[in-house]
Every structure is written in C-alpha cells, then in structure tokens.
Amino acid sequence: MFVYLKKLFAMILTVLLVLLITFVTFEIIPGNPALSRLGVDAQESQYEALSAELGLDDPLGIRLSRWLKGLFTGDLGISMRYSVPVSELILDRLPVTISLAVMALALIILIGIPLGIVSAKYGERLPGVMITVISQIGMAIPSFWSGIILIYIFGILLRWVSPGGYVPWSEDAYGAFKSLILPAIAIALPSIASVIRYTRNSVMDQMKNDYVRLAMSKGMNLNSVLLRHVLKNALIPIITVLGMITANILGGSIVIEQVFTLPGVGRLLINAITTRDLPLVQGMVLYIAFIVVIINFFVDIIYTVIDPRIRLGQRD
Amino acid sequence: MNCENEPLLEIKDLKIGFKTPEGPLHAVKGISLEVKKREIVGIVGESGCGKTVTALSIMRLLPDNSFATGSINFSGIDLLSLTEDEARGTRGRDISMIFQDSLSSLNPLMKVGRQIDENLMMHTSLDKAERFSRVLEIMKGIGLPDPERTYGKYPHELSGGMRQRIAIAIAIVCNPDLIIADEPTTALDVTVQAQILELLRKINRESNRSIIFISHNLGVIREICSKVYVMYAGHIVERASAEALFTNPGHPYTLGLIKALPKLESKGKELFDIRGRVPSIADLTQGCPFEPRCDYSFERCRKEFPDLKKIDSDHEVRCFLAGGKL
Amino acid sequence: MNKRRINLWIGTVLISILMLMMVVSLFYTPFPVTEINRLERFEPPSARHLLGTDNFGRDVLSRIMKGSQTAFFVGLVAVSIGSVFGVLIGAISGYFGGIVDEIIMRIVDAMMAFPSILLALMFVSVFGVGLRNTIIAIGIMSIPSFARITRSGFVQHKELDYVKNAKIKGISNLRIMFRHILPNVLSPIVVAASMGFANAVLAEAALSYLGLGIQPPNPSWGRMLSESQVFITVSPWYAIAPGIFITLLVLGFNFLGDGIRDIRENR
Numbered sequence: 004m005f006v007y008l009k010k011l012f013a014m015i016l017t018v019l020l021v022l023l024i025t026f027v028t029f030e031i032i033p034g035n036p037a038l039s040r041l042g043v044d045a046q047e048s049q050y051e052a053l054s055a056e057l058g059l060d061d062p063l064g065i066r067l068s069r070w071l072k073g074l075f076t077g078d079l080g081i082s083m084r085y086s087v088p089v090s091e092l093i094l095d096r097l098p099v100t101i102s103l104a105v106m107a108l109a110l111i112i113l114i115g116i117p118l119g120i121v122s123a124k125y126g127e128r129l130p131g132v133m134i135t136v137i138s139q140i141g142m143a144i145p146s147f148w149s150g151i152i153l154i155y156i157f158g159i160l161l162r163w164v165s166p167g168g169y170v171p172w173s174e175d176a177y178g179a180f181k182s183l184i185l186p187a188i189a190i191a192l193p194s195i196a197s198v199i200r201y202t203r204n205s206v207m208d209q210m211k212n213d214y215v216r217l218a219m220s221k222g223m224n225l226n227s228v229l230l231r232h233v234l235k236n237a238l239i240p241i242i243t244v245l246g247m248i249t250a251n252i253l254g255g256s257i258v259i260e261q262v263f264t265l266p267g268v269g270r271l272l273i274n275a276i277t278t279r280d281l282p283l284v285q286g287m288v289l290y291i292a293f294i295v296v297i298i299n300f301f302v303d304i305i306y307t308v309i310d311p312r313i314r315l316g317q318r319d
Numbered sequence: 320m321n322c323e324n325e326p327l328l329e330i331k332d333l334k335i336g337f338k339t340p341e342g343p344l345h346a347v348k349g350i351s352l353e354v355k356k357r358e359i360v361g362i363v364g365e366s367g368c369g370k371t372v373t374a375l376s377i378m379r380l381l382p383d384n385s386f387a388t389g390s391i392n393f394s395g396i397d398l399l400s401l402t403e404d405e406a407r408g409t410r411g412r413d414i415s416m417i418f419q420d421s422l423s424s425l426n427p428l429m430k431v432g433r434q435i436d437e438n439l440m441m442h443t444s445l446d447k448a449e450r451f452s453r454v455l456e457i458m459k460g461i462g463l464p465d466p467e468r469t470y471g472k473y474p475h476e477l478s479g480g481m482r483q484r485i486a487i488a489i490a491i492v493c494n495p496d497l498i499i500a501d502e503p504t505t506a507l508d509v510t511v512q513a514q515i516l517e518l519l520r521k522i523n524r525e526s527n528r529s530i531i532f533i534s535h536n537l538g539v540i541r542e543i544c545s546k547v548y549v550m551y552a553g554h555i556v557e558r559a560s561a562e563a564l565f566t567n568p569g570h571p572y573t574l575g576l577i578k579a580l581p582k583l584e585s586k587g588k589e590l591f592d593i594r595g596r597v598p599s600i601a602d603l604t605q606g607c608p609f610e611p612r613c614d615y616s617f618e619r620c621r622k623e624f625p626d627l628k629k630i631d632s633d634h635e636v637r638c639f640l641a642g643g644k645l
Numbered sequence: 646m647n648k649r650r651i652n653l654w655i656g657t658v659l660i661s662i663l664m665l666m667m668v669v670s671l672f673y674t675p676f677p678v679t680e681i682n683r684l685e686r687f688e689p690p691s692a693r694h695l696l697g698t699d700n701f702g703r704d705v706l707s708r709i710m711k712g713s714q715t716a717f718f719v720g721l722v723a724v725s726i727g728s729v730f731g732v733l734i735g736a737i738s739g740y741f742g743g744i745v746d747e748i749i750m751r752i753v754d755a756m757m758a759f760p761s762i763l764l765a766l767m768f769v770s771v772f773g774v775g776l777r778n779t780i781i782a783i784g785i786m787s788i789p790s791f792a793r794i795t796r797s798g799f800v801q802h803k804e805l806d807y808v809k810n811a812k813i814k815g816i817s818n819l820r821i822m823f824r825h826i827l828p829n830v831l832s833p834i835v836v837a838a839s840m841g842f843a844n845a846v847l848a849e850a851a852l853s854y855l856g857l858g859i860q861p862p863n864p865s866w867g868r869m870l871s872e873s874q875v876f877i878t879v880s881p882w883y884a885i886a887p888g889i890f891i892t893l894l895v896l897g898f899n900f901l902g903d904g905i906r907d908i909r910e911n912r
Contacts, residue, residue, distance in 0.1 A: 017755050028771055143895035145847055147854050148870055148888035155877050155884070213424040220378055221438050221489070222411035224404075231437075235428045246758060254760025258851050262874070273855055276770040284770050288763065295758050311473045312427060 007304065014300040021292045022071070029285040089286035092271060099169060099267035100256055102179070106187035107194070107252050115195040116241070119202020120229060126207065134199065141196030146255050150189035150262040157185060169265045186263045190255035194248050201244050205237040212236075242306050246299040253291055326392075327529050328354040328377070328497060333389035335372050335381070344600050346372045348553040349389070354497065359523055359530045361544030361561070363537055363576065367597045369553040370533045374499045377531075378416055379406035394496070412442045415490040419502035421482035425474040431485045432458075432470030435492055442493045457488045461518055480511035484518065491522060498522075499531045504539055516543050537576045541565060546633075549573050552598050552608035555627070559634040569636030571613045607638070615640055653904025656839075659897030663890070667717050670710035678703065678711045678864065687880040697882045699873065705886055711864040712887065716846050716894060719780050719859075723845040724838055726784030731791025732834060736822050738792065739799025750796070756789045765848055769857050779858045783848045787841045794837050798830030832909045839902030843895040850891050866891050 118134055125131035157163045164185060170178035209215065210233060218228045257269035264270070268287060275283035307313045335347040347369040354360045362370045375381050377391055379398060391398040393414065398406060418424035425434060432454055439450045458466035461484045474482055483503060490498050500519065504512040520543060523530055534540050540547055540561065547564050549557040549572065557570040568574045575593035595612035598604075607613070610620040619639055628641040675695070682702030690697045696705035738749040756764065768782035802808060803826065811821045852858030853867030861868070866887040873884040 013751075016751060017758075020752060020755050028767060139899060140892070140896065143843070143892045143899055145850050145854075145867075145870075145888060145891050145895075147851060148891065151870065151874050151877065151884055152888070155881060159878055213418055213420060214426045216380060217416070217418060217424045217486070217489070218426070218437075219380055220410050220416040222407050222409075222441055223437075224407060232426050232429070236426070250758060250760040254762040257760070257762060257766070258855065261855055272766070273857070276766060276857060279770070281770070284767075288767055291763060292759065295760070296755075299758050310428070312475050 007307075010300065010303050014296060017296055018293070021289075021296065025285060025289055025292070029281055029288075089283055092283065093268060093287060093290055096266055096268045096271050098172065099183075099265050100260070100269060102172070102183055103187055103190060103256050103259070103265070103267065104249075104252050106183055107191040107255070108248070110187060110191040111194045111198055111248060111252075114191075115198030116202050116238075118195075119199040120206055120234070120237075122199060122203040123206035123210065124225065124229060131203075135203065138196035138199040142193050142200075144192065146189050146193055147258045147262045149192050150186060150259050153185045153189055154263070169263075182265075186256075186259045186265060189262070190252055190259050193255070194251045197251070198241070198244070198248065201241055202237065205240050206233055209233045209237045239306070239310055242302060242309070246295075246302045249298045250295055253294065325355075326353045327356045327358075327394060328352075328531075329390075329392040330373075330377075331390045331392070333373065333376065333387065333391060335369070335376055335385060335387045337382075338384045338386065343386075346553055346600055347376075350548075350550070350553075350555045352548050352555065352558070354529050354531060356496075356529055357523065357527045358546060359519075359532055359544045361540040361547040362531065362533045362550055363535065363540050363547060364550035365535050365597045367552075367600065368550040370550050371501055373550075374416065374501050374531065374533055377497075377499060378410055378414060379403070380410075380416075411438055411495070412493050413495050414497045414499065415493070415495040417483075417486050417490050417498065417500040417503045419505050421479060421486045421506070422474060424486060425482060427474055429473075430471050431474060431477065431482075432472075435485065435488050438489055438492050454488075454492070457492050458485075461488050461491075461522075462514070463488075478511075479507050480514060483507060483511075483515055487515075487518060487522070491526070491528070494526070495528065497529045497531065499533070501533045502535070503532075505534065505536070512539065519543060536580075537573075538580045549576070552602075553600075554608060554637065556609065556637045557635065558627075559631075563631065563634050567631075567634070569630050569634065569641055570609075570638050571615050571640075572609050575612075650904065650908070652900045652907055656897050656899070656901030656904050659893055660901060663713060663894050663897065664717065666710055667713040670707075670714060674704075674707035674710050676704035676707045678707050679862070680704075687876070687883075689880070690882055696886045697880060699869075699880065699883045700876050705883055708864060708869060709866070709886055709890055712866040712869060713890070713894075715776075715859055715863060715865050716849065716891070719776075719783065719849045720842045720845040720898075722780045723783035723787060723849075724841045726781065727787025727841055727845075728791050728834065728838055730784075731788040732795045732827075734788065735792035735795025736799050736827065739796035740803055740818070740822050740826070742800075746796075749792070753789045753792050757793070761786045761844070762848065762851055765852060766857065769852065774857050775860055776863055779849060779852055782852070783845050786848060787845065790837055790841065791834065794833050795830060798833060799826055802826045802829055832905070836902045836906045836909075839898045839905065843898035843902070846891060846894050846898070 118138075122131045122134035122138075125134075158165065164181045168182060170182050172179045206229070214232060215228060218232050219225075223231070256267060257272055259265075260267040260269035261273055268290070272284065272287045274280075275287065330350065330352045332349050332351055333347055334345065334349050336343045336345040350369075350373065352360070352362075362373070364370050372381070376385075376387055377393075377398065379401070381387070387399055389399070393409070398409065401409075425431065435454045435457065436450050439445060439453060443450070445453065454470065455466045458469060463469050463481060463484055469477070469481070474485075477485070483506075486503075490500075503519070504515050507515060516539065519530060519532070522528060532540065532544055541564075544561050547557075547559060547561050548555050549564075549570060551572050557564070557568070557573050559567075559569070564573060565577065568577055572593070575591075578591040579593060593612055598608060598611075604610075606619075606621040606623055607616070607625050610616045613620065617639075623639075625637050625639050625641075627635045627637045629635050630641050680703060682698070685694070685698050685702040686700060688694055688698040688702075694704050694706065696709065699705055699708070734749060734753070738746045738753075764786045765779075765782040768785060769778055772778050772781075799822070808821060808826060811825055816825075849858055849865065850867030850870070853865040854871045856868070856871065859865035859868060869887040870884060873880070873887070877884045
C-alpha cells in the first residue's frame with residue numbers, strides 16, 4: 004500500500020515539474036505575446052490595450068495562478084490563429100491520433116514480441132541472427148521515410164490504398180482502417196525493432212535460469228517451456244519498456260501525421276509551431292505531457308501488480 | 320541372469336566435452352558407473368569435477384555445444400543413442416531430477432501446486448480433479464503441512480525446506496524409476512537437511528526407486544548412500560560401499576575429504592583443508608590428476624595415469640598406492 | 646575471434662565510407678550543388694548523374710554529399726553538448742547523492758519519459774528554427790541519457806576502495822571525480838555517445854523534414870526528403886536516396902555502439 008502512495012506522490016511531483024517547465028518556457032521566455040500578435044508596427048495604444056486584456060502586466064505569481072486555474076477547468080487558452088479554444092481543437096483531432104496509437108501498439112505487441120521470442124529461441128543460430136540484423140535496420144530507418152516509401156509502394160504502385168486523406172470511422176470503418184494502416188505501420192516500425200531486441204534479451208536471460216532446466220527435465224519440449232514458463236517471466240521487464248514505447252508512438256505520430264497529411268493532434272502541433280501560435284503549442288505540449296506521465300504511472304502500477312514477488316512481498 | 324540384480328543404469332566409459340571457440344574442453348574423461356534397482360548411489364566430489372555434467376548427460380540436458388561418447392544404458396536402452404524426442408520421453412516419466420537451489424529451479428511466477436500438476440498433465444491422462452487429488456496426496460506424503468493451502472502458494476512464499484519438498488514432489492509424482500538429486504541439501508540448514516534426507520530415504524524404501532545422490536559433502540553421502548563413487552577432475556578415482564569408504568579409504572583424495580569433515584571432537588580446532596585447488600577443466604596432465612595436491616605422491620604419479628585397481632570385492636581405487644595402507 | 650567483433654567492424658566500415666564521402670564533398674562534388682538545369686529535370690540515375698536529378702535538375706548525388714556535412718556536423722556538436730553537460734550533471738548527481746541527486750534525477754526521468762522529438766520541438770518553437778537552434782535543441786535532448794549513465798557509474802564507483810583511499814589522502818572532490826572515477830566510467834559513455842550520434846542524425850532529419858530544422862540554403866537529407874515527397878511519382882529515386890543514406894549512417898553508429906559494448910562485456 005505504501006508503495007502505491009509513494010508512486011502517486013512521485014507522479015504528482017513530476018506533473019508539477021512539467022507544469023513549471025511549460026509555464027516558464029511558454030509564458031516567460033518568449034517575451035511579450037501581445038507584441039508578437041500585433042506585430043512590430045502596432046500602435047502603442049493597441050499594444051497596451053491588448054496587454055491589459057491578456058493580463059500581461061500582472062505580477063508573475065498572479066499570472067501563474069491564473070494559468071493553473073485555467074488548466075484545472077480545462078481551459079487551455081485560445082488559439083491565436085484559429086481564435087477557438089485550444090481544448091476544442093485538440094478534442095477535434097484526438098480520434099485520429101488515438102486510432103493511430105492503438106493500431107501501432109497492436110502491431111508492436113503482435114509482431115514484436117513473437118519475433119523476439121523466436122529470435123531468442125534460435126539464439127546465435129541463423130534465424131536468430133537474421134532477426135536481430137533486420138531489427139537493427141528497422142531501428143535505423145527514419146519513420147517518415149518508411150512512411151513515404153509505404154505510400155509509394157502501396158498507394159501509388161500497387162494502389163491498395165489511396166495515397167492520402169483520412170476517412171472518419173463514423174463514415175466508413177473499412178475506409179478509415181485503410182487510411183490509417185500505413186501510417187500506423189510507419190510509426191510502429193522502429194518500436195517493433197526495439198521490442199524485438201528487448202524481448203530477445205529478456206527471454207535469453209530467462210533461459211539461463213534453473214527453472215527452465217527443471218521444466219525440461221519434466222520432459223517438456225522447448226516450445227512449451229518457452230510459452231508456459233519463460234514468457235511470463237520475460238514479459239515483466241518488457242512492461243517497463245511500455246512507457247518508452249508510448250513516448251515513441253506519440254513522437255512518431257507527430258511526424259507521421261505530417262507525412263500522410265492526417266488531421267491529427269501531431270499535425271496540429273506542427274502547424275502551431277510554424278505559425279508561432281504559442282497558446283496552441285503550449286496546450287498541446289501539456290496534453291501530450293499528461294498522457295505520458297499518466298501512462299508511465301500506470302505502467303509502474305501494473306508492474307508491481309503482476310509480479311507476485313513484489314505484490315506479496317519477499318519471504319526471505 | 321538374475322533380473323533383480325541387473326543394473327537399472329549402466330554407464331560405460333562416458334566422455335563429455337564442450338566445443339568452445341578456444342578449443343574443446345573435456346569435462347568428463349571416461350567414467351563408468353552402475354546403479355542397481357532400489358539402490359541409493361552417491362557421487363561425491365568438489366565442484367568442477369564433472370558430477371553435475373554427468374547427471375545432465377543422463378537426462379540428455381546438456382547444451383548444444385556439448386559432445387558425448389560412450390554409453391548410458393538405462394533398462395536396456397542406450398540413452399545417448401536416442402533422438403531428442405525419444406530422450407524427452409524418458410524425462411519426468413522414467414528419470415527425473417532434483418536441483419540444488421530450489422528458489423531458482425522453481426518458476427517464480429507459477430503456483431507450486433501447478434508445477435507439480437504440470438508433470439501429471441504431461442505424462443498421464445488423468446483429468447483435472449484426479450490430478451488435483453493426486454498432487455495433494457503426494458504433498459501430504461512428503462510432509463507438507465496443509466497441502467490445500469500450500470498448493471496455491473508461490474515459491475518465494477515458502478521456506479527453503481518446503482520448496483525442496485516441492486521439488487521432490489515434482490520429481491516423484493510420475494513414479495520414475497530413477498531420481499537424480501544434484502546437491503539437494505546443500506542450500507539448506509542442517510536440521511532441514513536431515514529432514515530432506517529422511518524423506519529421500521523413505522521414498523527409496525517405500526517405492527523402490529533408485530536414487531543418484533550427488534554432493535560435495537561426504538558426511539551427507541554417508542548418511543544416505545549405500546554405494547559411493549568419488550570423482551575428481553572428470554575421473555572416477557574410487558568406488559566402494561559407504562561403509563568401506565569410511566573405514567578403509569583407498570584414495571588420498573577420499574582421505575582428504577574425510578579429514579575435511581567437521582567433527583564434534585575437533586571443535587575449536589582449525590578445519591582440515593586439502594591443499595591446492597581443483598584443476599580447471601582446461602588443465603591437461605599426463606599423470607594422475609590429483610598428484611599436485613597429494614601428500615603421498617611419487618615420481619610415477621607425475622608421469623603415468625593410474626588405472627582402477629580392485630582392492631577388495633566391490634572396492635576399486637585409481638591410485639598406484641592401492642592396496643597399501645594410507 | 647572476429648565473430649565477436651563483427652559489430653565493431655560493420656560500424657566502422659559504414660561510418661568510414663560515409664565520412665570519406667563527407668570529407669571529399671568539402672573539396673569536390675560531381676556537380677555544383679546549386680546549379681539549376683531546367684533541361685535535366687527528373688532524370689533517372691545514369692552514368693552522368695549517379696543518383697539522378699531533382700526537380701530543379703540538380704544532381705542528387707552532389708546534394709547528398711553536401712548533406713552529409715550537415716549530418717556529421719549536427720551529430721558531432723549536438724552529442725558534444727549532450728555529453729559534456731550530461732556527464733557533468735550525472736557526475737555531480739551520482740557522486741554527491743542526497744537531495745541534489747533526487748531532484749536532478751526526477752528532472753532527468755521526466756525528460757526521458759517525453760517523446761524526444763517533442764523536447765526539440767518545444768525548444769524550436771520558442772527560440773526559432775535554423776542550424777544553431779537545431780543543434781542546441783538536439784543537444785539538450787541528448788543530455789538525459791548521458792546524465793543517467795554517468796550517474797550510475799559514479800554511484801557504483803564512489804563506494805570502491807580506490808575512491809576511499811583518494812579521499813583519505815585528502816584529494817579534492819573535483820579531482821577525484823574527473824581524474825580518478827571518470828576514466829573508469831568512460832566506456833558506457835562512449836557507447837552512449839555513439840548511439841547519441843545516431844539519434845541526433847535521426848532527430849535532425851525529422852526536424853528538417855518538418856521544416857523546423859535546418860533551413861535553406863544549408864543542405865539536409867531530411868529536408869531533401871520533404872522536398873522530394875511531392876515529386877515521388879515522377880522521380881522516386883530522389884525520395885529514396887536521402888533515406889538510404891540516413892539509414893546507413895544511423896546503422897553505422899548503432900553497430901559501432903554495439904561493437905564497443907560487446908568488447909567491454911567480453912573482457
């Protein structure tokens with residue numbers, strides 16, 4: 004019980020840290036937002052009026068508390084470019100990004116882990132080495148390039164999917180799937196390679212253990228031993244990597260959405276940066292940050308729950 | 320030929336080596352031994368002498384880079400000549416093994432009852448309920464209190480002694496003819512050690528199973544074994560009944576092991592230690608492998624390798640001094 | 646014997662080839678990089694233009710060669726920034742421990758939990774785009790992993806006898822940290838540097854692809870990819886070539902890092 008409280012406390016601390024850094028980055032450093040909004044040629048009076056309206060003249064403490072209060076009520080400010088609440092813009096584009104993330108995660112787990120196990124089973128022999136080399140290459144390929152190549156091969160040459168555009172789930176599920184599968188693959192590729200590597204190492208580590216020998220002495224064949232005994236033990240350290248994988252997927256989606264021109268949160272972020280729409284950028288950074296923190300927190304909790312040695316406490 | 324006296328396991332001139340990038344390493348350099356039905360045979364030696372490797376080779380559980388020659392005859396079949404699948408068929412069902420460290424040899428994430436049950440599942444056609452009652456029966460039989468509750472525990476929740484009992488349960492549940500116990504009591508307290516030894520004795524008595532008991536501790540071997548093989552640097556250097564080994568040790572190494580046993584009378588005095596170290600697996604010598612550490616060695620020992628010489632009925636020694644009094 | 650060093654060999658070979666290309670490009674490229682030739686647009690690879698031409702008729706190979714300069718430069722400086730600051734922070738954190746260590750590690754962990762590209766984007770969005778800011782952004786992005794590795798090394802070593810001996814002799818903490826402990830902890834840091842270089846190349850490529858990294862006229866493989874994407878139906882090789890070179894360079898440093906790690910483990 005105490006362990007969980009400690010973790011919760013740590014998470015809150017991290018959240019506060021993130022808030023602080025974001026506030027400093029976006030409220031303090033850029034100088035005066037009113038100036039950048041109106042441009043250098045604005046009239047002194049216009050500038051003053053806008054400053055007053057935005058509350059920029061208030062002392063730092065008040066600005067900080069106002070900002071925090073806004074966060075808790077879900078008000079992330081108003082986009083300068085679209086003149087629409089940031090939270091609205093984000094929610095609008097959330098479905099796309101979440102669909103991508105879920106599909107990518109499914110690919111990573113369903114392809115990465117089995118291949119990692121196979122690679123470990125064959126160890127230093129040819130299939131094992133081959134998989135390792137392929138995953139090395141997979142980690143080196145820039146995801147946006149694989150996206151481009153995928154579009155070229157499947158969208159243009161083979162014409163299996165249309166090269167661009169997004170179809171909402173509500174309209175046409177199959178169409179939506181087709182428009183999302185290629186970007187999901189592009190996002191997943193480097194993480195699949197990572198997971199293969201981690202799984203391989205974890206399984207190979209487990210196979211050095213005595214309980215594997217005991218299982219074999221019972222007369223089990225290698226495959227059964229791998230699946231029934233080793234897998235569970237090997238997966239535990241891999242769960243800790245889940246947090247990193249989520250970060251990779253989120254980061255990947257920022258770039259990939261641009262490649263495939265999908266109306267997701269990532270692309271919104273890029274547009275915001277390009278147009279220097281700081282409230283929008285800030286809002287999205289916060290949103291992504293929270294997701295990361297919360298997922299890491301849950302991964303932490305899951306980790307302690309799954310391992311009975313931690314859950315029930317060590318005896319000796 | 321009297322079937323009763325036909326050996327259950329007969330190893331003839333077994334040599335085991337490993338292929339490494341630096342060349343082949345020879346762990347076992349030609350040993351022969353015999354286990355009769357209902358016998359408890361001990362193999363004693365310090366770590367590195369090849370006893371564990373021998374045990375693993377009987378189970379055909381050696382790593383891929385190993386090679387073995389000779390024959391391991393089990394109930395008429397040469398285990399070394401079997402294919403992997405055929406060899407697998409003997410494991411758990413005809414021959415089973417108990418490992419030294421019960422904490423690492425049990426799956427930490429699986430309930431102990433299930434680990435026993437798994438064996439039944441593989442080798443019998445009993446249904447779930449039948450298996451469950453059989454597992455509880457075994458658990459009771461080996462002295463586990465409250466089997467029903469213990470069934471659902473994880474290995475780390477049990478004491479060392481209880482865990483080793485679980486390991487024993489796993490080994491006997493399918494009624495194998497031969498159990499190989501590799502240092503089963505080494506990691507346990509002395510009092511628990513005695514309990515486990517008594518358990519093994521009981522199993523041997525009541526179900527006529529043969530046991531190969533491997534240890535570096537001659538005192539424990541004496542407690543439980545009827546016949547003992549002493550191994551050193553991949554060779555058998557002495558074979559005798561447990562009695563004869565202690566009353567009339569033939570090999571200087573055996574003598575050293577006996578002297579090294581802590582006795583009540585020697586309380587307060589320094590423990591005897593055989594000088595020198597066990598040769599590494601890569602050391603090759605022409606003469607007797609024990610010569611560098613032997614207090615009785617002479618010129619011949621350095622140059623020639625001694626054969627096994629019979630000094631009594633059922634007592635053989637690999638030493639040029641065999642037959643003389645040490 | 647060479648089987649164990651194969652990672653090292655592959656990495657070194659790959660990097661050497663690309664570095665050679667980079668050095669050559671400082672003095673010579675088959676065609677001037679900025680020469681626009683309307684008549685030779687979108688030519689497929691030929692004897693004259695080994696990798697074809699782009700939408701402006703510029704020789705792709707020459708542009709790739711020039712782009713390698715940026716890749717190596719950004720990688721080198723960014724990793725330098727990351728390693729210097731990261732090692733410093735990690736050393737202080739690991740050696741002195743206590744509340745300073747707790748705070749620093751919290752911040753480092755928070756940074757590592759983020760998608761790294763996001764950190765770089767945050768920096769660029771506030772301070773602007775361009776070569777200098779790209780390098781700084783990626784440098785900052787690299788700090789956490791160096792900090793962590795250095796810290797764990799220092800935590801391990803500060804309990805060892807030779808450190809205690811040095812303290813008894815009265816040697817100053819600073820000297821102990823950097824003259825005594827650091828050389829022993831160098832090996833994993835070098836591995837991290839190699840991997841960091843690979844990550845830096847990928848990060849620069851991504852940022853430039855998004856238009857938020859290296860700006861024209863500085864050449865960048867990432868930006869070449871974004872330019873080429875529009876024309877992929879007409880000249881696919883223009884889109885393929887930069888990607889291949891990015892992959893090769895990243896592979897090179899990944900193999901190198903693995904190779905160094907292998908050597909260390911086999912000792």
